[in-house]
Amino acid sequence: MTRPKTKIGVIGCGNISGIYLEAGKAFDILEIVACADLDMERARAKAAQHHVPRACTVEELLADPEIEIVVNLTTPDAHAEVGMMVVRAGKSVYNEKPLTIHREDGLALLDAARVRGVRVGGAPDTFLGGGFQTCRKLIDDGIIGEPVAANAFMMSHGHENWHPNPGFYYQPGGGPMFDMGPYFLTALVMLMGPVRRVTGSARITFPERTITSQPLYGTKIKVNTPTHIAGVMDFANGAVGTIITTFDVWGSQLTPLEVHGTEGSMTVPHPNGFGGTVRVRRAGEKEWTEVPLTHGYNKQHRSIGVADMAYALRSGRPHRANGELAYHVLDIMHAFHDASREGRHVELASTCTRPAPLPLGLREGELDD
Ligand SMILES: NC(=O)c1ccc[n+]([C@@H]2O[C@H](COP(=O)([O-])OP(=O)(O)OC[C@H]3O[C@@H](n4cnc5c(N)ncnc54)[C@H](O)[C@@H]3O)[C@@H](O)[C@H]2O)c1
Numbered sequence: 001m002t003r004p005k006t007k008i009g010v011i012g013c014g015n016i017s018g019i020y021l022e023a024g025k026a027f028d029i030l031e032i033v034a035c036a037d038l039d040m041e042r043a044r045a046k047a048a049q050h051h052v053p054r055a056c057t058v059e060e061l062l063a064d065p066e067i068e069i070v071v072n073l074t075t076p077d078a079h080a081e082v083g084m085m086v087v088r089a090g091k092s093v094y095n096e097k098p099l100t101i102h103r104e105d106g107l108a109l110l111d112a113a114r115v116r117g118v119r120v121g122g123a124p125d126t127f128l129g130g131g132f133q134t135c136r137k138l139i140d141d142g143i144i145g146e147p148v149a150a151n152a153f154m155m156s157h158g159h160e161n162w163h164p165n166p167g168f169y170y171q172p173g174g175g176p177m178f179d180m181g182p183y184f185l186t187a188l189v190m191l192m193g194p195v196r197r198v199t200g201s202a203r204i205t206f207p208e209r210t211i212t213s214q215p216l217y218g219t220k221i222k223v224n225t226p227t228h229i230a231g232v233m234d235f236a237n238g239a240v241g242t243i244i245t246t247f248d249v250w251g252s253q254l255t256p257l258e259v260h261g262t263e264g265s266m267t268v269p270h271p272n273g274f275g276g277t278v279r280v281r282r283a284g285e286k287e288w289t290e291v292p293l294t295h296g297y298n299k300q301h302r303s304i305g306v307a308d309m310a311y312a313l314r315s316g317r318p319h320r321a322n323g324e325l326a327y328h329v330l331d332i333m334h335a336f337h338d339a340s341r342e343g344r345h346v347e348l349a350s351t352c353t354r355p356a357p358l359p360l361g362l363r364e365g366e367l368d369d
Helices: 017-026 040-050 058-062 076-088 103-116 130-140 166-170 175-192 304-315 323-342
Strands: 006-011 030-036 054-056 069-072 092-095 120-122 147-155 195-203 208-210 220-222 228-235 240-246 257-261 264-268 278-282 289-291
Touching: 006 017, 006 058, 006 304, 017 030, 017 040, 017 304, 030 040, 030 058, 030 304, 040 054, 058 076, 069 076, 069 304, 076 092, 076 103, 092 103, 092 304, 103 120, 103 323, 120 304, 120 323, 130 175, 130 257, 130 264, 130 278, 147 175, 166 175, 166 220, 175 195, 175 228, 175 240, 175 257, 175 323, 195 323, 228 323
Parallel strands: 006 030, 006 069, 030 054, 069 092, 092 120, 147 240
Antiparallel strands: 147 257, 195 228, 208 220, 228 240, 257 264, 264 278, 278 289
């Protein structure tokens, strides 16, 4: 039986939108019917390139009664405003990361959605990829014992050498923590559960950056947000996590993500992707062993979180890349900065439920009801 598709509108037709507009086609349940941008030329170009039936203004998109979920791919400074417009239009919204820049905007968005009976989702959804679902299964099956520690390292020199318009990465809501932290922290919360308290240190190493990508080559960017953040997290389950996110280093040989348990250690794939290699080294073993992936969705499937939300809206189950999780991650990221500024541990006011693992044996293109 073919079921009706969930109609999707996309707001924000910039750099990342093409990946969503293509990957979204892989899911039986999704039908992208319109895209909008402040810049109509951009919306028209993306619609033509990816065969989206309609390019329109934000207002026209929100007025379309058939659109049930809006994917918000605007820059972080517009996530709260656009997200709220979507919710007020009576539609569910899926924001790119971070959920919003400020905590109060994130809470207001979740509250408004609750009142109107619509859903809030948030990127990243890479934790629904086969690499992470395999790691989750290994932890849940007790293969590494009780989680003891985790380490996450995002070591880079920033985005001004490739992104066509990289200024937002150096303003509040950007920076390596708000840009890449969501991938690492969402993966860790999915694997280990929520975080109870954090501490950290942060700095700005280079107060000015020079764009070396086109078309803005040579333009200077004033840096207004920390670009090197080192954090420590106490998870509610007792494990201790260490994270560095930086735009200030030229090279590193650190493994992006590892989880350590009482019975063994596990390397987790880079959380900016879906598949990757999982290795385990159990107590007493001298070598790491590669573990075959137990789950599918191992390629570029950005928008799997949107598809999961569409299934969840039909059946009433919780969606996995949800607002509660995205808000908890936002709260953790702020807390590292607060802790550094104030020289203390910060107890988190937020928490969340670990999103349910994906079942085994899903056909690519479908998710569970
Ligand atoms: N570029 C990447 O590789 C990448 C990867 C993953 C996630 N993201 C996230 O995706 C989001 C977008 O990033 P990007 O690189 O595509 O940025 P971008 O600057 O290339 O595109 C953003 C688009 O949003 C539009 N926009 C801004 N405010 C708007 C508003 N109020 N109403 C309608 N349109 C508006 C802009 O005109 C622009 O076309 C960010 O949150 C970023 O963190 C980007």
